[in-house]
Amino acid sequence: MIAEAMAQEPGSELIAETHVPDAEHAGGFPPFDATTFESQIVWLVLSFLALYFLMSRVALPRIATVLEERRDRIADDLDQAAQFKRQTDEAIEAYEKALAEARAKAHEIAQETRDRLHEETERQRQAIEARLAEKISEAEKQIAATKDAALSNVRSVAVDVADTIVTQLLGEADPAAAERAVDTELK
Amino acid sequence: MATGAEQSGGGFPVDPLHQFVVQPLIPLNIGGLDASFTNASFWMVVTVVAVAAFTMLGMGKGSMVPGRMQSVVESFYTFIANMVRDNAGQDAMRFFPFIFSLFAFIFFANMIGMFPYAFTVTSHIVVTFVLAGTVFVGVTLTGFILHGAKFLKVFVPSGVPVALLPLVVAIEIISYFSRPISHSVRLFANMLAGHIMLKVFAGFVLTFMTMGVVGWAGMILPLFMIVCLTALEFLVAALQAYVFTILTCMYLHDALHPGH
Numbered sequence: 007m008i009a010e011a012m013a014q015e016p017g018s019e020l021i022a023e024t025h026v027p028d029a030e031h032a033g034g035f036p037p038f039d040a041t042t043f044e045s046q047i048v049w050l051v052l053s054f055l056a057l058y059f060l061m062s063r064v065a066l067p068r069i070a071t072v073l074e075e076r077r078d079r080i081a082d083d084l085d086q087a088a089q090f091k092r093q094t095d096e097a098i099e100a101y102e103k104a105l106a107e108a109r110a111k112a113h114e115i116a117q118e119t120r121d122r123l124h125e126e127t128e129r130q131r132q133a134i135e136a137r138l139a140e141k142i143s144e145a146e147k148q149i150a151a152t153k154d155a156a157l158s159n160v161r162s163v164a165v166d167v168a169d170t171i172v173t174q175l176l177g178e179a180d181p182a183a184a185e186r187a188v189d190t191e192l193k
Numbered sequence: 194m195a196t197g198a199e200q201s202g203g204g205f206p207v208d209p210l211h212q213f214v215v216q217p218l219i220p221l222n223i224g225g226l227d228a229s230f231t232n233a234s235f236w237m238v239v240t241v242v243a244v245a246a247f248t249m250l251g252m253g254k255g256s257m258v259p260g261r262m263q264s265v266v267e268s269f270y271t272f273i274a275n276m277v278r279d280n281a282g283q284d285a286m287r288f289f290p291f292i293f294s295l296f297a298f299i300f301f302a303n304m305i306g307m308f309p310y311a312f313t314v315t316s317h318i319v320v321t322f323v324l325a326g327t328v329f330v331g332v333t334l335t336g337f338i339l340h341g342a343k344f345l346k347v348f349v350p351s352g353v354p355v356a357l358l359p360l361v362v363a364i365e366i367i368s369y370f371s372r373p374i375s376h377s378v379r380l381f382a383n384m385l386a387g388h389i390m391l392k393v394f395a396g397f398v399l400t401f402m403t404m405g406v407v408g409w410a411g412m413i414l415p416l417f418m419i420v421c422l423t424a425l426e427f428l429v430a431a432l433q434a435y436v437f438t439i440l441t442c443m444y445l446h447d448a449l450h451p452g453h
Contacts, residue, residue: 035210036215036317037213037316037317037318037319037381037385042215042231042317042319043319044226045217045221045227045229045231045233046215046231046234046317047319048226049234049238050314050319050323050324051323053234053237053238054237054241057240057241057297057298058290058291058294060245060249061244061248061293061294062290062291062294064249065245066293068249068252068255069248069252069255069266069267069270071255072252072255072257072263073270076257079257
C-alpha cells in the first residue's frame with residue numbers, strides 16, 4: 007500500500023500546491039468527469055470490437071473444435087467399448103452353448119454305451135442259459151435212456167437167472183413162463 | 194504523498210479518488226472526436242491482450258489430453274457456455290461469442306484492476322454504461338427482429354387480472370428501461386466502492402505511520418483490514434463479472450422467449 011501511495015506521486019505535487027486533494031479533478035469526481043467520456047467510449051468500442059473479433063473468429067472456434075474432437079473421441083471409444091463388450095457377451099454365450107451341447111452329448115453317449123453293454127450282457131447271458139438248458143435236457147435224456155437200458159438189462163438178467171434156476175431145479179426150462187414170472191415180479 | 198499531506202496540515206495522506214483519474218498519455222483528435230490514448234485506453238488494450246493471450250496461447254497445441262493451462266481455458270469456455278445455455282437457452286448460443294467476450298473483458302478488467310498501479314477500467318460509469326447499453330439495445334433489437342410486435346408481450350405478464358393490467362404494464366415498462374441503468378451502475382459502483390475502501394484504509398495506515406511508535410501499533414488494524422478487503426475485492430471482481438454476464442443472459446432469454 008505504501009507502493010500505491012508512491013504511485014500517487016505525480017498528483018501529489020498538485021495537491022501540495024493547492025492544498026485541496028480534489029482540486030486536480032476538474033469535475034470533482036473522476037468517474038463523472040464528462041470530458042473523459044468521449045475518449046473512453048472510443049477506446050472501449052475499439053478494444054471491445056477487437057476482442058470480439060479475436061474471440062469469435064480465432065479463439066472460440068479453436069476451443070470449440072478441441073472440445074468437440076475430444077467429445078467425439080470419447081463417444082467413439084465408448085461405442086467401441088460397448089461393441090467389444092457385446093462381442094465378449096456373444097462369445098461367452100456361444101461357449102456356454104457349446105459346453106451345454108457337449109455335456110448333453112457326453113451324457114447321451116454314456117447312456118447309449120451303458121444300454122448297449124447291458125443289452126449285450128443280457129443277450130450273452132440268455133445264450134449261455136439256453137445252451138446250459140439244452141445241455142441239461144440232453145443229459146437228462148441220456149440219464150433216462152441209461153436208466154431204461156439198465157432196467158431192461160435187469161429184466162433179461164432176471165429172466166436168465168430165473169430160467170437158469172428153474173432149469174437147475176426142474177431140469178427143464180420154460181423161458182416164456184420165466185419171462186412172465188419176472189414181468190409179474192417187476193411190476 | 195505523505196509529505197504533501199503533512200504540509201497541507203492534517204489533510205488525508207492518500208487521495209482515494211486519484212486512482213480513477215483519466216490522464217491522456219497521447220492526445221489524439223480525429224475529425225473532432227477526442228480519441229486520446231489515456232491510461233484508461235492503455236488498460237483496456239492490456240485487458241484485450243491478456244484475454245487474447247489467455248485464450249490463444251493458453252490452448253497451446255489444442256491437444257486431446259489438456260495440460261494445466263489448456264484445462265483452465267477450457268473450463269473458462271465451458272463455464273460461460275453452460276451459463277448461456279442454462280439461462281438463455283440453446284438458441285442463445287449464437288450470441289455466445291459476444292457473451293464470452295463480455296465476461297472475459299469485465300473479468301480480466303476487474304482482476305487487472307486489483308494490481309497496484311493498475312487502472313480499473315470498469316470503475317468508470319461510462320464504460321459500464323456503454324457495455325450495458327449495448328446489451329440493452331442488442332437484446333431489444335433481437336426481440337423485435339425475432340418476434341416483431343409479439344415481443345411487446347414481454348411487458349404483459351401472463352395470469353394478471355385485467356384490472357391490474359395497466360399498472361403492471363407500466364411497472365414492467367419502467368423496469369425494462371431501468372435495466373441498463375441498474376446493470377451498469379451495479380458493476381461500476383461495486384468496483385469503485387471497493388477500490389476507494391482499499392485506498393481509505395491504506396490512508397489510515399499512512400496516517401498512523403507518521404505518529405511514531407504508538408502509531409506503528411495502531412496501524413496493524415487497518416493493515417489487517419486491507420488484507421481482508423483485498424480478498425473480498427477479488428471475490429467482488431469475479432462475482433460482478435459473473436452477475437453482469439448472467440443478467441445479460443437473462444435479458445437475452447426474455448428477447449428469445451418473450452412469452453415468459
